[in-house]
Amino acid sequence: MKLLEHEAKAVLRRNGINVPVGKVVQTPEEVGPALAELGLSEGVLKAQVFTGGRGKAGGVKLFAGAAEGAEIVRRLMGATLVTHQTGPAGEIVGSLLLESKTAIAREIYCSILLDREANNPVLVLSAEGGMEIEEIAETHPEKLLKMHPLVGHDLWSFQIVRACNFLDITGDTAKEFATVLNQLWTVYQKSDASLLEINPLVIDREGHVVLLDCKFIVDDNAEYRQKGLGNADADKTHAEIESAKFGLSYVSLDGTVGCMVNGAGLAMATLDLIASVGLMPANFLDVGGSANEEAVTKAFEIVLTDPKVKVILVNIFGGIMKCDIIAQGVINAARTLGVKVPVVVRLQGTNVDQGKKLLAESGLALITADGLDDAAKKVAEAAKGVRS
C-alpha cells in the first residue's frame, strides 16, 4: 500500500516527528481559510500523487496570497501529471497539500528500505538530497552511506556518529538529526513499511531539521495489522480492487491478450510467452492456489469484460489448484457473459482429465492447447484471425 504525501506526513506527525504545517485542499475556495487556519500569508501547493518527479512536471508551486494560491489550485486540480515514472498515461491530481514554505540551507537524502542481500532493512543517507538517488547510486556509490539497524532496537550510537560525520552535521542540528533518524526507524518498524523515503530532508537556515517530502510504502503482507494508515485502493484500478476482494492478484497492463494463470511465476512466464509471439498482455492475473469456483468465475469475468482484450489465454498448472475448478469457473463466466473473443485453454496438473472433460462437454467454442509452446502458437493464430 502506497501512502500519499499528506497521509505519510500525518503518520510521521502522529509519531512526534516535526513536519511542516499543512492542510489538504481540493477547491480554490479552500485556500484562503487554509492559510488563515495555518497562520500563513504565503506557502507552497503540492499535487498529491504517487509518482516521483512531480516537481519537474509542474506539480509543486510556490505562491503568495490566497488569490494566487486559488489560481494554482484551479489549474492543478484534475490535471494529469506526466513524469518519467508514470508513462504517457500520467496520473490525475485529486488533491493538493498546502504547506508552509521552508528556507532551505541544505538538502539531504534519507531512506529506509529492505536490503535483500543482507535480509535486513538498510538506512541510506546522502548529502545529495533532492536528486535522483538511483542515478547517484549508479555513478557515485561513494556518496551514499548504508547502515543496517537491528530490528527491535534503536539505531546504534556509532551509526548516529557515522551519519553525522558523513553528512558533516554538528552541534544542536546533530542532536535534532539523531532524534529524527531514530524516530524514522521506529515508524518504519511500527508501520511495517517497505519503503520510508525522505527526499529531501532539509536543514533550514536556522539549523532545524525539516522533512520536506515523504514516500511511504507499507508491506502489503502486513495490511491486516496496519489498517487506517492510508487508502489501500488509492493507486489501484477498478478491476484490481474487485479482484483483490476475491483474493486474486491482478494488474492491468496495456496490451490485447487477456490471461488467467495460477501462480505468480507462471503468470509472469505467461506474459513473457505472449510477448515472445509479438503480442502484448492486457493484464497479469494470478488466481493463486486456493481460489474456489466463485473466485475463478470472478477472475474470468474480469478478463472477459476488459474491452482491450482481443484474445484470452487460460494457462493453468494445477498443484493445490485443481483443473476441474478452473474449468467450471471458465464455463460459469462464459455462460453468463458470453464469449466474443477466441479463448485458448491450456490445463495441466492436478485433476487435468476432469477439467478437460468438463470443457469438452460444455459446448463452448474453446481452443485447447497441450503445452506452453502450443498455447503460444494458438494465441498468435487466434490474434491474426481477430485482426483480419
Add this chain to the structure above:
Amino acid sequence: MSIFVDKNTKVVVVGLTGKAGSFHAAQCKAYGTQIVAGVTPGKGGMIHDGIPVFNTVHEAVAATGADCSLIFVPPPGAADAIVGSADAGIPFIVAITEGIPVLDMVWARKEVDRRGSLLLGPNCPGIVTPGECKIGIAPGFIHKRGKVGIVSRSGTLTYEAVYQTTQLGLGQSTAVGIGGDPVHGLNMVDILKRFNADPETEGIVLIGEIGGPDEQNAAKYIKENVKKPVVTFIAGAAAPTGKRMGHAGAIVEGKSGTAQAKKAALKAAGAHVAETAADIGPLIKKALG
C-alpha cells in the same frame, strides 16, 4: 542421492488441523512421506487422520523424533512457528505460508540462523525427492526419479520444469522451490552447492524471476564452481517496472534486478538461457546429450 530429505525423513506438520494442512499432509503421506506428527496449539492429544497431534513442536520432537517441519500456519503466526521449529532443534524447516509480513521474516531468519537450522521458503511449494518423499504442496504424480536437479523461486514454474523433464524421460534428482518472498531461507546458491556435489544430478535447471540478488549470486557461483550443464529461465521480462506481480520479491529494483541483467549474467557464467518457459525441457535435454 537425495539432497536435504529422503524416505527416512520424519515430518511434523505445523498447522496440521487447518484446511490446507490436513489436505496436504494426506497428499504427502500418500506419496510415501513419513508424516509422524502434527502441531496445533490447544489440540494436543488428539489424533487427526491417524496422525498424533501435539501442542508444540518441542513435544512432537520429543515423542516422535521428527527431523523436519512443514509449516501451514496462517501469516500472523507463521514466523513464530518457524522459530519454534528451529528452537525445538528441527534441522530442516519447510514454510509453505504465503503472505508473512517482511519484518517478521527479518527476525525469524536471524533466529533460525542463530540456531543452526535450515529454512526452505516461506511462500514456497516445498521439496520433492521423487520416489522417496514429497514435503510441501507440489503435485506428486508429475515427478519421476532421474538426473535433473530443479531449483526455482516459483511454485508453478517448478511444476512446469518437472513436467517437461518427466515428459522428456530425464526425470528429477530433487525439485526444490525456494519461494518468492524477499526475505527467505535457503537461496539459489545453497541449492546449487548441493546439486553440484550430488552424483545423481547430471544437469541443473534454475528458474528465477525479476527482483532480488539471488540469480546474480547464482551466476557467480556457477561461473566459479559448476561444470554440470545449467539451463535457466528468468520470468518477468515483459513485466513493467515497479508493478508488483504477485510475489513480493518481484519488484524490479534498479538495473541488476531486471530479467535482461540476470539473463546476461547467467549466460556469461556459461548457463543456457531459455527464452520462454516452453524451452526449459528441450534445452536441458540437448545439454545432457
